[in-house]
Amino acid sequence: MFKKILIANRGEIALRVNRACRELGIRTVAIHSDVDAQSLHVRYADEHVCVGPAEGGLSYRNIPNVLSAAEITGVDAIHPGYGFLAENAHFAEVCESIGIAFIGPTSEHIALLSDKSKARAHMKKRGIPVLPGSDGEIEDPKVCAAIAKKLGFPVIVKASAGGGGRGMRVVWHEEELTQAIESAQLEAQTAFGHGGVYLERFFEDPRHIEFQIMADNHGHVVHYHERDCSIQRRYQKVLEESPSPALDDSLRRKMGQVAVDAIKSVKYRNAGTVEFLMDQSGKFYFMEVNTRIQVEHPVTEMVTGVDLIKEQIRIAAGEELSYRQKDIQLTGHAIECRINAECPDRFTPSPGAITKFCPPGGPGIRVDTAMDTTGIVHPYYDSMIAKLIVFGRDRDEAIARTRRGLDEFVIDGIKTSIPLHRRILDHPDFQKGPVSTRFLDRLVALHSP
């Protein structure tokens, strides 16, 4: 097992990894930007190294400084968290080359799976159901138009290197197609440095279902069942739950097996998420594999009792998976609310000083945050300041308890998305069960000032 791990992140996920390390008896090194010197993730760590100024590109994403920090502190491994360097194949590769374990998949896995178009082609070849679409990237407008007509409008143009809704265009009519492709290519080129795009059929009211996967270096792969992440605002996840109210046991088993097959087909290692799009009829299609631990991993931990971060670390250290598929049972229901520092109506960031931070407590409540009893929300980083994760014996109890937890949560000094979560949880459609990824955009449109 590793003796010392550098946590190449900040905020709640840095604390989350720190906690896993402490429980495993592993020493920790925090990195931080200069404005984060007093942050909780720094205070929790055994050692800490300042790696640059406030701006993430110069500190948390600064590969030479992060690796130097790993070298001067003599760590065995680096946990990248999510965001920053977590899906940077080059970073993983340099780690491998200097003999520091990157807690995640290999650089080849990241490279293959971060190219959405290639991943799609690979999965299709292996018999994994993918969304109807183009074979690989598209160039020629005429070929494009033919594919689109065959798929039937609307279609969606997606960037191969994309993520988070960038480089995406929905096309409703043939005459809009060429322009949509060009603008998506331009946006993708600007955002990711690679302008390649591909075509898929567009579903208007899909659900977003993803399976948590773990694979060890000994050929074992298990899934920890699904998360339903259909509550999104402009392709950004807002609230997640497990299990999905849209799945029954038979569909769950089927999708779980497909997810495991997809992962096995690339000989994947460590934690990953297989994302599916599911239509109203229950048909599901592979979308992509996320090659990192995800923000919403705690809902899976709540319903399976597994510590996914510890499992990641154990596997990276060469241990075997500590569960077989049959040991992984779903119990109860879990919901996660991402609490962002933002105006709940206009979604503009609300950085500043938190004058009082008092999380809820009692049964079934878990809070992951890097806030102390007070705190600072810097404008340089992600606006998520806390995750409220709630367990209940069933979905109804989880919803009632989440509402109770939101009511108890005190965050003074800044605006947060707590009122938005209340609106979601109070909504009869959400309470009833499955909603689509467009539920929240519609709800927000109704309330927009």
Added chain:
Amino acid sequence: MFKKILIANRGEIALRVNRACRELGIRTVAIHSDVDAQSLHVRYADEHVCVGPAEGGLSYRNIPNVLSAAEITGVDAIHPGYGFLAENAHFAEVCESIGIAFIGPTSEHIALLSDKSKARAHMKKRGIPVLPGSDGEIEDPKVCAAIAKKLGFPVIVKASAGGGGRGMRVVWHEEELTQAIESAQLEAQTAFGHGGVYLERFFEDPRHIEFQIMADNHGHVVHYHERDCSIQRRYQKVLEESPSPALDDSLRRKMGQVAVDAIKSVKYRNAGTVEFLMDQSGKFYFMEVNTRIQVEHPVTEMVTGVDLIKEQIRIAAGEELSYRQKDIQLTGHAIECRINAECPDRFTPSPGAITKFCPPGGPGIRVDTAMDTTGIVHPYYDSMIAKLIVFGRDRDEAIARTRRGLDEFVIDGIKTSIPLHRRILDHPDFQKGPVSTRFLDRLVALHSP
């Protein structure tokens, strides 16, 4: 279901009950003494009534004022929590007589089971294994001596009305017997207003194992498996866990059945705990029934996923138990640390102002407390200010995580028992497994200044 419940308590248990009510959509009335007017349990409630001055006997135990508060606020039911009026048969009786539901057993159950000597005799008659001892209370010194000789020294003198170690005397030699009985009688008379005592064989290194029971008004009784409360200081529980490392599945089933039989034999209702003493060989003996929800109920909630307080409320409202025995599965391992405001070496109370209170977070951590980000520990009440309850997939993980939680816990301004818990959790004997109720007294003696 009830519309409004008065919570006749303060501190963390008042919040615990409030949370259950909120999740059930029931309005709450807090009562409070004048020094508690700003307390969190008051702020969380929908309504609040001041019932007296600081001293508990004049406020929280003031039956006329508490019942008047119930009347003027028009509640359907009263939840007594633990302590204060929770095991007061007279209070339960008056509630019954004025048509306000007492969330707990009937006054007859409380009266029968709070007389330890009568309860013992009752259980013996029904074939429940009880500790070898006298049949009922003892008076005549000569009869006493004969019984004691037959039991074999050491024996223990216990007050019928006793609890928490008061009115107890261990007698190692015959010549000490008469004096021990007299002093125990005197202490019992002073403390409980009833001087009756009885004799039992004394075990030197027993374990304290108790079963959580729930019984509805329709004849159903279930148990939620055991809690091990062997970590005690002078008969006061300090740390509890579930399941017990001393039980295997077969013994667990056997004891669970005995606990259910004991409860059924008195046609009990609502939540209760059957306490057993277990010797080194695994033989177990009925000790008593606690007729209330207990401080340590959360460890059971963690490993069964049940909300015991909500279940209490549902049953008191006439609903059936929402679980059958086969539905109640043990998953993982849970530990509770009672965090007291006290000097960790001398165990003297440490009331005062908490200048900063920041509980731990992350996976598997639950904190039940009535402290805000700051708080006041009044000298008038129990010194317990928080409960750290931790879930792990197995005992090793639960121990590692509890240590992590204790390390994260920030309570500034007063002294707490956190260092004591660290000593317990760091101890190899505790880490290995079963220890006896004398483990902690020995550990403390070693460290005493």
Added chain:
Amino acid sequence: MADSSRREIEDLVEVLNRYHLTELEFEKKGVRIRIKRDPVPASLPQVDVSKAVESGSPLERPGPLHSSEPAHFLTVTSPIVGTFYRSPSPDTDPYVEEGDLVKKGQVLCIVEAMKLMNEIEAESDGKIVKILVESTTPVEFGQPLYLIDPLSGS
């Protein structure tokens, strides 16, 4: 402005006047009212302003109240939880009215608790300055019921 708000403000002004305050802020359920008045103009001529300025120490605590009327008022509070009644029964007169002089030990009201009528007595001679609770209202322990001016009674 709703009538109720108007009434609330007027109530607050009354409190401001009665207790010789200079500022009063009251916030409840999203409504915030703040009223302010110049420091007591009536007494101004008697104050030697120049000296006041000279003295200047910000740390100095104010001395005993200049207009000391309320300071010596006694508050009769409820010793129990229950329902407050101003009269022994619905069809009889109240025990006392504002302005009445009362003797120590005289019954002021009843607080009913658990069907028992508990008589609350005056703890000293004095004049009833204000009745703070309406009859048949629930009261909690320590809740002020009457303001008594003990000087007026002597």
Added chain:
Amino acid sequence: MADSSRREIEDLVEVLNRYHLTELEFEKKGVRIRIKRDPVPASLPQVDVSKAVESGSPLERPGPLHSSEPAHFLTVTSPIVGTFYRSPSPDTDPYVEEGDLVKKGQVLCIVEAMKLMNEIEAESDGKIVKILVESTTPVEFGQPLYLIDPLSGS
């Protein structure tokens, strides 16, 4: 205004009076009350102002630092994370010593990161007042390495 609010305000006034306060703010469950009164002028003339002034205000903040020398010193900080070396190789002399005069652009030390030697140069002329880190020590971003007195260099 509800009776209970009125009662609360009056209670607060009582406290204000009793303890001779000038301002009191109270917040509870969405209700916020703030009351204020002028400090009572009656006792002012009795204060001996001259003594108050002589004694010296305990609130006086200390002025700017008496010994102000370091204020104009420049700190050379590490622009990267790595290992600090005072000399180009183990068997050569350090680039600079305390007391040395340096020119802008002159190499002061090396910070090694990922096997790369990064030369750190002086940003202005001056005298090396203090070397803050020992050779071969790991340094983080922004860590002070040298104190330079730019005046001494001019």
